[in-house]
Amino acid sequence: MITLSSYLMISLALFLSGLVVMIARKNIIAILLGIELILNSAALNFAAYTRFVNQNIEGHIVSLFIIVIAAAEAAVGLGIVIRFFQMRESIHIDDAAQLQS
Amino acid sequence: MNSTIVSYLSQFDGHKKFIAFLSEVLGFDATALIAFLVFLIASIVVVKVMALVGGMGTYAERKISADIQMRQGPNRVGPFGLLQFLADGVKMIMKEDVLPKNADKLLFTIAPLMALVGVFGSLAVVPFSSGFILTDLNVGVFYLIGVSSLVGVAIFLGGYSSNSKWSMLGGMRGASQIISYEVPVTLSILAIVILAGGLSFSTLVNAQGGLPHQWYVLHNPFTFIGFFVFFIGALAETNRAPFDLPEAESELVSGYHTEYTGMRFGFFALAEYIEVFVVCGVAVAAFLGGYKVPFDLGTGDFLVNTLHLPPIIGKNIGQFLQIGSFVTKTLLLYYVVIWIRWTFPRLRVDHLMTLCWKYLTPIALFNLVGCAVWLYAFDGHSIWELFSQMTAGSHGGGH
Amino acid sequence: MSSPNLDVYMPIIILMAIGVIAVVGALLVGKLIRPHNPNALKESPYECGEEPIGSAWSNFNVRFYVVSLIFIIFDVEGALMFPVAAVFRRFNEIGEGGVLLGSLLLFILVLVLGIVYCWKKGDLDWVKSFQLSDEQIKQLNNVKES
Amino acid sequence: MFDNILFLLSASLTVVGAFSVVLTKNLMHSCVYLLAALFGMAGLYATLGADFLAATQLVVYVGGVVILMLFAVMLTGGDQDKENKFGITKVPAMGNTKTFIAGGISALVIALVILRLVANIAKQNPQGDLPNYMSTVVEIGTKLVTDHVLAFEISSVLLLGALVGAAVIARPARGDDQ
Numbered sequence: 001m002i003t004l005s006s007y008l009m010i011s012l013a014l015f016l017s018g019l020v021v022m023i024a025r026k027n028i029i030a031i032l033l034g035i036e037l038i039l040n041s042a043a044l045n046f047a048a049y050t051r052f053v054n055q056n057i058e059g060h061i062v063s064l065f066i067i068v069i070a071a072a073e074a075a076v077g078l079g080i081v082i083r084f085f086q087m088r089e090s091i092h093i094d095d096a097a098q099l100q101s
Numbered sequence: 102m103n104s105t106i107v108s109y110l111s112q113f114d115g116h117k118k119f120i121a122f123l124s125e126v127l128g129f130d131a132t133a134l135i136a137f138l139v140f141l142i143a144s145i146v147v148v149k150v151m152a153l154v155g156g157m158g159t160y161a162e163r164k165i166s167a168d169i170q171m172r173q174g175p176n177r178v179g180p181f182g183l184l185q186f187l188a189d190g191v192k193m194i195m196k197e198d199v200l201p202k203n204a205d206k207l208l209f210t211i212a213p214l215m216a217l218v219g220v221f222g223s224l225a226v227v228p229f230s231s232g233f234i235l236t237d238l239n240v241g242v243f244y245l246i247g248v249s250s251l252v253g254v255a256i257f258l259g260g261y262s263s264n265s266k267w268s269m270l271g272g273m274r275g276a277s278q279i280i281s282y283e284v285p286v287t288l289s290i291l292a293i294v295i296l297a298g299g300l301s302f303s304t305l306v307n308a309q310g311g312l313p314h315q316w317y318v319l320h321n322p323f324t325f326i327g328f329f330v331f332f333i334g335a336l337a338e339t340n341r342a343p344f345d346l347p348e349a350e351s352e353l354v355s356g357y358h359t360e361y362t363g364m365r366f367g368f369f370a371l372a373e374y375i376e377v378f379v380v381c382g383v384a385v386a387a388f389l390g391g392y393k394v395p396f397d398l399g400t401g402d403f404l405v406n407t408l409h410l411p412p413i414i415g416k417n418i419g420q421f422l423q424i425g426s427f428v429t430k431t432l433l434l435y436y437v438v439i440w441i442r443w444t445f446p447r448l449r450v451d452h453l454m455t456l457c458w459k460y461l462t463p464i465a466l467f468n469l470v471g472c473a474v475w476l477y478a479f480d481g482h483s484i485w486e487l488f489s490q491m492t493a494g495s496h497g498g499g500h
Numbered sequence: 501m502s503s504p505n506l507d508v509y510m511p512i513i514i515l516m517a518i519g520v521i522a523v524v525g526a527l528l529v530g531k532l533i534r535p536h537n538p539n540a541l542k543e544s545p546y547e548c549g550e551e552p553i554g555s556a557w558s559n560f561n562v563r564f565y566v567v568s569l570i571f572i573i574f575d576v577e578g579a580l581m582f583p584v585a586a587v588f589r590r591f592n593e594i595g596e597g598g599v600l601l602g603s604l605l606l607f608i609l610v611l612v613l614g615i616v617y618c619w620k621k622g623d624l625d626w627v628k629s630f631q632l633s634d635e636q637i638k639q640l641n642n643v644k645e646s
Numbered sequence: 647m648f649d650n651i652l653f654l655l656s657a658s659l660t661v662v663g664a665f666s667v668v669l670t671k672n673l674m675h676s677c678v679y680l681l682a683a684l685f686g687m688a689g690l691y692a693t694l695g696a697d698f699l700a701a702t703q704l705v706v707y708v709g710g711v712v713i714l715m716l717f718a719v720m721l722t723g724g725d726q727d728k729e730n731k732f733g734i735t736k737v738p739a740m741g742n743t744k745t746f747i748a749g750g751i752s753a754l755v756i757a758l759v760i761l762r763l764v765a766n767i768a769k770q771n772p773q774g775d776l777p778n779y780m781s782t783v784v785e786i787g788t789k790l791v792t793d794h795v796l797a798f799e800i801s802s803v804l805l806l807g808a809l810v811g812a813a814v815i816a817r818p819a820r821g822d823d824q
Contacts, residue, residue, distance in 0.1 A: 024749035061797075068579070071572055217519040225515050476592055572713075582783070
């Protein structure tokens with residue numbers, strides 16, 4: 001039987017994977033992959049609640065905007081990564097710690 | 102709501118009786134089982150026919166090119182060389198499967214799989230007739246755009262995983278070309294969606310008629326240009342000449358599948374030929390009237406009323422006429438695609454990008470705006486309806 | 501109808517499964533009948549008979565990224581415009597088409613601004629660095645003459 | 647019956663893809679596993695009756711974001727563990743045991759917190775039914791130009807900003823090319 005909890009569990013799994021990727025990886029592109037996973041888990045939650053709880057299409061619209069924003073975020077983030085690589089010849093996150101002294 | 106081939110079948114009495122009989126024998130509700138079996142059989146039929154189309158595509162390609170270049174073409178295997186593609190297939194299976202030493206083995210294996218899955222997934226929404234459409238999703242066109250973009254990823258991965266410089270160049274070029282030309286294609290389809298008022302293929306087709314002046318390609322000037330933008334974009338998206346830069350023989354050896362041998366190469370080639378058929382089918386469905394038969398023969402009412410056939414037979418004959426109409430138009434476009442390949446020289450890569458971003462995309466945007474304004478200004482009437490109204494109006498004024 | 505009817509997705513799954521089975525099956529069947537005698541030369545990447553130097557996985561020009569960047573923006577805008585385009589006709593039939601046309605045109609206008617910017621800045625040119633200005637060509641000619 | 651099959655297939659594809667993104671050591675592979683996870687997400691949206699979201703997921707992620715990621719990987723020199731030009735030895739770019747332990751512990755803590763919250767929902771087990779939509783496309787389109795028209799227009803401005811910003815950032819500085 002498929003219930004709301006099963007979708008929430010999948011969403012949780014996606015979120016935790018994204019979290020571990022963001023913390024454990026030191027490659028900026030890999031961190032962006034983690035962010036995509038987390039955004040997707042949020043979008044899945046909205047769609048699942050739409051289906052099971054309030055039957056309101058607004059959840060789908062929020063999910064749609066999450067997808068839009070995720071795409072824009074990926075575009076800008078990867079642009080920054082590429083610029084950073086051109087300047088430092090590295091995509092290691094520790095090389096981007098200039099302000100940290 | 103979504104209609105499928107099962108919902109078409111379920112309007113016949115025999116289907117219901119069969120389900121009732123089977124449910125009685127098996128002791129549970131057999132509707133789902135029958136639906137699965139019908140889908141499975143229909144899918145296998147479609148895949149077999151498409152494999153045949155892909156195989157015959159290679160044969161047709163050689164015969165037509167031979168015709169254009171005044172040669173004989175394949176003529177040894179079978180009558181007129183018709184069985185050439187079977188010989189090619191056997192050869193492909195018998196070929197040694199070489200895995201380059203430095204290749205990324207996982208990606209090297211799944212790249213052809215991804216190409217084939219993407220193309221097969223897009224087959225599910227191709228409207229062969231009003232009944233024989235595997236599934237008529239509400240988001241049909243949009244789904245097709247999405248799932249066929251798997252082919253772009255597959256080409257990139259195929260180029261990347263070979264770890265050969267030619268493949269890598271071909272893969273990068275291929276991916277950037279496919280994604281670039283997706284923009285004008287999407288915008289052209291968007292213009293048609295505005296006119297038809299829906300995303301499913303049945304909406305697109307049913308908004309058109311059987312005769313050429315009822316097709317969307319002649320609906321108004323914007324769609325007329327839009328058809329050519331779509332067709333050029335579709336040629337580029339399927340890596341057909343004159344846009345076959347990812348596999349340009351003279352500069353990149355064989356492009357993204359340089360290192361692929363045997364069956365793996367065969368799957369890439371098969372995916373490409375089937376994809377050509379699919380995009381030709383989309384062009385037919387969106388612009389050239391789809392499965393509509395002139396004078397509404399396709400619904401079967403005409404046959405039932407004049408020839409006094411039973412409705413069920415009339416309806417099925419109508420379906421076959423629709424399939425014939427769709428397939429004929431699609432294969433004609435397929436011929437044009439092959440004809441173009443052997444007539445035009447290949448573009449240079451910077452010309453390719455200039456054509457896409459500086460010509461096709463602005464034109465497609467202009468068409469989109471034009472179609473939106475046209476729908477608003479003329480209530481969606483086609484240019485012919487406006488003409489006939491005008492002449493009728495002037496007659497009325499004269500009297 | 502309470503829950504969505506998911507049977508419409510069945511053919512997609514079946515077709516994709518057929519695709520997977522076809523690939524895996526053909527490769528497995530082929531394994532039985534095809535020859536397999538690899539050697540070092542056969543397994544090295546093809547470079548027209550030369551010894552391959554280095555890996556092919558190296559840096560590429562950034563213009564590939566700019567192209568895919570413009571593409572993804574268009575893609576997302578297309579995704580937002582599709583549902584609006586699908587309801588345009590319905591709105592027009594009840595006489596509310598003007599509002600929708602206005603919002604759609606505004607949306608497209610902003611989209612056009614983006615592509616005009618990229619056009620002006622030369623991001624759409626594939627070979628920007630090879631197009632010399634007239635002055636540079638004159639300089640080059642002077643160098644040749646002297 | 648088929649509902650469950652579709653759900654199980656999509657869910658397993660999603661979860662296995664997501665976990666493989668965590669576990670693999672190869673950046674290119676993790677991009678492909680991400681593709682699998684996002685593809686499975688499209689199936690999950692389909693099981694939720696959100697057909698337009700499923701198609702959008704396919705178009706935007708499979709066709710767009712993943713290709714962008716793959717291009718970015720290629721533009722930054724494939725997946726090799728490059729040393730930076732100062733030659734400082736650091737943690738490998740794809741992480742080592744220490745970083746994974748840190749990530750695992752934080753994930754465990756957050757998982758416990760979230761599970762505590764979700765437990766209430768699991769007890770209630772809401773079983774709403776979808777209303778009989780014509781199609782979600784029409785509903786979403788209507789909402790986008792009536793209630794959410796501001797968000798619709800502003801998202802175009804957001805995308806314009808993203809396009810201009812990313813193009814400015816990524817564009818090679820004057821003279822870099824020559």
